[in-house]
Amino acid sequence: MHADIRVQTEDFDLPAEWAACRERCGGDCGAIVAFGGLVRDRFGDSEVQALHLEHYPGMTEDSIRRIVEQAAERWRLLDVVVVHRVGDLAANEQIVLVLAASGHRPDAFAACEFIMDYLKTDAVFWKKERREDGDVWIESTADDRSRRESWGETAESTST
Template identity: 55%
Template sequence: MTVRVQTEDFDVGLEINQLRQARKDIGAVVSFVGLVRDLNEGDDVTQLTLEHYPGMTEKSLSSIINQAKTRWNILDALIVHRVGTLQPSDQIVLVVVSSAHRGDAFSACEFMMDYLKTEAPFWKKEANSKGEHWIEAKSADDMARDRWKIEK
């Protein structure tokens, strides 16, 4: 299980191949790539700056992977998240999950992304023709996360 927070771009094919080469018992690999949009709420986006707390962020992402491991039979997982200043269409995040069967891989990947959006300590500042502003959390992201909560 690997977590990386970095300024550099990543090669999706290379990352998936490295994860696949590590094991022979993989039957499914599911991945998600998040990109910088060129429009947000009707405004053109010229750039997106992501900030984080080093150490705390990696710990949070590792915790998300560990939570997925307790829920689904996953063999390996990877989260790569970029920070710094990005342009529209740049890659922001990669989540890759491998398992013996596709159902576990799909569910774990979706869970990890839903939790990452709300639980990982990243702050996003968006620039557009009107200036710069910090992006507030969206209630839709909270609702996506909450559907995974287990009632006691």
């Protein structure tokens, strides 16, 4: 399985990422599932003007790589792409891309969801929303944690 994991300030090009993933998989690929996340422009009644993301270089990529490896152990994957942006992002900008490619759609869907649930809760990122009523550091929600816990133990939850 091939894995492409990037943390970057630059935007990404979904069609180009998709085409590269498809080319790497060749004729064995029966499904590519994509998740693209955007910076929301509202939180409750507050307008979100921007999102600031920080990460710990090296550690963040390693933690994402470990969860991609966990996904590859659970499902038959041919290729995985995770691109996560950092820095200052305006409302409605792209923030994250996950592509999971497999010979069959159930594996691709499950792996993509698994990876995204992990990214929402355990990946080494710090997020601060700039809202019209002040800046707020963002933590994972109870729903995010519940979805993550539904997958059981992972490398991140068992490491010390």
